Amino acid sequence: MSARMPKWIGGTVLVLLLVLTLIPVLMLLVFSLRDNLDILIDFWSLPDTPKWANYTEAWKVVKDSIGNSLFVCVVTVIGAVFIGSLSGYVFARHQFPLKGLLFLLLIGVMMIPSLLTIVPLYATISNLNMTNSFWGLILPYIAGTQLLGIMLTRTFFESLPEELFEAARMDGASEWYLYLRIAMPLCIPILITVGIVTFLSVYSDYLWPFIVLKQENQTFTMAAVSLNRAGSSDLGLSTAGYAIGSIPTIIVILFGMKYYIEGMVSGAVKS
Amino acid sequence: MNTARWKKYGTSYLFLIPSFAFVFAFLYYPMILAFFHSFTKWNLVTSEWIGFDNYRNMFSDAIFRKGMLNQLIYTVTDVVKSIIFPLAAAELIYLIGGSRLKYIFRTGFILPMLFPGIVTILLWQNMYDPTNGLINQVLLSFGLDSWTRPWLGDENTALWALIALGFPFISGLNFLIFYASIGNLSQDQIEAAKIDGANGWQVLTRIHLPLLIPQFKLVTILTIIGSLQDFVKILVMTDGGPGTATINPAILMYKAAFGSSEYGYGSAIGVALFLVILALTIFNLKVLKTDH
Numbered sequence: 001m002s003a004r005m006p007k008w009i010g011g012t013v014l015v016l017l018l019v020l021t022l023i024p025v026l027m028l029l030v031f032s033l034r035d036n037l038d039i040l041i042d043f044w045s046l047p048d049t050p051k052w053a054n055y056t057e058a059w060k061v062v063k064d065s066i067g068n069s070l071f072v073c074v075v076t077v078i079g080a081v082f083i084g085s086l087s088g089y090v091f092a093r094h095q096f097p098l099k100g101l102l103f104l105l106l107i108g109v110m111m112i113p114s115l116l117t118i119v120p121l122y123a124t125i126s127n128l129n130m131t132n133s134f135w136g137l138i139l140p141y142i143a144g145t146q147l148l149g150i151m152l153t154r155t156f157f158e159s160l161p162e163e164l165f166e167a168a169r170m171d172g173a174s175e176w177y178l179y180l181r182i183a184m185p186l187c188i189p190i191l192i193t194v195g196i197v198t199f200l201s202v203y204s205d206y207l208w209p210f211i212v213l214k215q216e217n218q219t220f221t222m223a224a225v226s227l228n229r230a231g232s233s234d235l236g237l238s239t240a241g242y243a244i245g246s247i248p249t250i251i252v253i254l255f256g257m258k259y260y261i262e263g264m265v266s267g268a269v270k271s
Numbered sequence: 272m273n274t275a276r277w278k279k280y281g282t283s284y285l286f287l288i289p290s291f292a293f294v295f296a297f298l299y300y301p302m303i304l305a306f307f308h309s310f311t312k313w314n315l316v317t318s319e320w321i322g323f324d325n326y327r328n329m330f331s332d333a334i335f336r337k338g339m340l341n342q343l344i345y346t347v348t349d350v351v352k353s354i355i356f357p358l359a360a361a362e363l364i365y366l367i368g369g370s371r372l373k374y375i376f377r378t379g380f381i382l383p384m385l386f387p388g389i390v391t392i393l394l395w396q397n398m399y400d401p402t403n404g405l406i407n408q409v410l411l412s413f414g415l416d417s418w419t420r421p422w423l424g425d426e427n428t429a430l431w432a433l434i435a436l437g438f439p440f441i442s443g444l445n446f447l448i449f450y451a452s453i454g455n456l457s458q459d460q461i462e463a464a465k466i467d468g469a470n471g472w473q474v475l476t477r478i479h480l481p482l483l484i485p486q487f488k489l490v491t492i493l494t495i496i497g498s499l500q501d502f503v504k505i506l507v508m509t510d511g512g513p514g515t516a517t518i519n520p521a522i523l524m525y526k527a528a529f530g531s532s533e534y535g536y537g538s539a540i541g542v543a544l545f546l547v548i549l550a551l552t553i554f555n556l557k558v559l560k561t562d563h
Contacts, residue, residue, distance in 0.1 A: 011367050024391055044412070086290070096283040112298060115521060116541045117302055119305065119528040119538050124300065143298055203387060204388050204389065221389045224387075239397075242394070246385065
């Protein structure tokens with residue numbers, strides 16, 4: 001019995017930790033279906049009749065901001081995936097002078113902490129007249145997020161057999177064709193991985209949109225914060241707003257997990 | 272470059288232009304601006320060279336020194352939080368065993384990662400609310416009325432309320448790192464130790480922990496670097512207040528630049544933090560290199 005004790009205690013601690021971990025999520029779900037006045041009167045009761053009106057009200061408040069966030073995310077993902085894989089292709093399949101140095105110049109940027117560039121990057125964006133414009137977000141985001149794409153696609157493209165490209169070159173295919181029609185389609189799982197990481201980091205960013213954009217062009221994270229500011233007065237509305245705005249990240253993570261595993265499995269089968 | 276060489280290499284360089292254009296315009300150029308303007312008084316339009324004045328002001332400023340002290344507390348607690356809780360959860364999951372249970376717990380612990388980080392921060396802000404916040408409500412229901420307080424508005428509790436944000440600190444990358452590493456530990460040594468009569472605690476302290484040292488190093492350095500740059504939760508929850516209770520150098524940088532338009536001074540704080548992070552990164556690379 002005493003040998004079983006640690007397992008029993010361990011299980012209890014684990015359940016307790018899990019409950020504590022999930023409290024914010026539970027709070028989100030329960031409050032988003034409750035009337036604010038009810039919460040003030042009786043904090044602990046569960047929603048007897050779910051107040052779906054919170055969601056319809058919150059949708060009106062956050063829908064524009066979610067649209068803005070999705071626009072910024074999609075353009076950034078397309079830009080980062082395209083530009084990153086183009087450079088990844090060149091570094092993997094071409095030989096040219098200064099290759100090592102140029103690669104270091106790009107990847108070395110990862111050592112620059114974003115904190116250092118916040119102030120001067122704002123000055124740059126402001127000189128380009130891109131404050132309060134989505135391009136003031138998208139262009140710097142692409143600059144930073146393409147790097148992961150360069151590294152991952154370079155490794156992948158290096159593993160492809162040279163005959164694949166040689167044969168197409170014999171047929172007179174241009175480098176552009178080799179990249180777009182041969183290399184790109186083969187690395188779609190990697191591009192999706194890069195896309196998912198990029199999407200999640202851009203969608204969740206609060207600081208840079210808060211610095212660059214004004215209220216009328218706000219992203220979801222900005223809308224969530226202002227919901228909270230106004231919303232100590234209506235907890236039901238604000239939590240419903242957070243829930244709606246979390247749907248894109250939930251979908252991308254769930255969809256992405258499946259794709260990610262599929263990519264790994266198919267890779268394992270081929271080799 | 273002659274025509275033949277250009278023909279041979281031209282396409283390669285041409286294809287690299289987009290990447291380099293973005294990196295130079297939005298990363299290298301701002302970095303150079305930061306270093307240059309850390310020696311100037313700068314309002315984004317005009318700047319005036321003032322030598323090391325920004326740096327001198329920084330270290331003679333009592334608020335900045337208070338920020339450094341707070342930062343020390345944030346960083347030390349961040350490191351403790353990022354190792355102990357995720358590691359304990361991962362070890363406990365392996366202790367209870369059973370592949371189905373393992374899956375349920377692992378999934379449960381990473382579930383909050385489905386939500387954008389800002390949502391978690393805002394929910395914690397609601398929990399700290401003086402009237403309808405979860406924490407005061409729990410205290411009230413246990414009859415501990417005298418313990419209730421405006422956690423974020425009280426100078427004595429605000430810093431610790433920010434540190435406690437995210438309790439029990441499991442959900443996240445560190446948990447996944449520890450969980451995967453423990454799963455990959457070689458079972459031979461552990462089985463041999465068990466045959467020799469080692470109990471679970473001895474297996475943990477004598478075999479698991481020494482084998483996990485590379486992961487501890489990785490998580491520690493990433494946490495320190497992240498901790499020095501982290502000020503979004505401070506910005507959203509307390510704005511550094513009440514008074515200077517929760518201030519740190521990063522938010523002082525933000526406030527100098529975007530609050531009082533002292534972009535030169537803000538740049539200087541950014542450069543100082545960068546140098547600390549750079550030193551840590553180099554130290555880390557050397558330490559990790561001697562290990563493998």
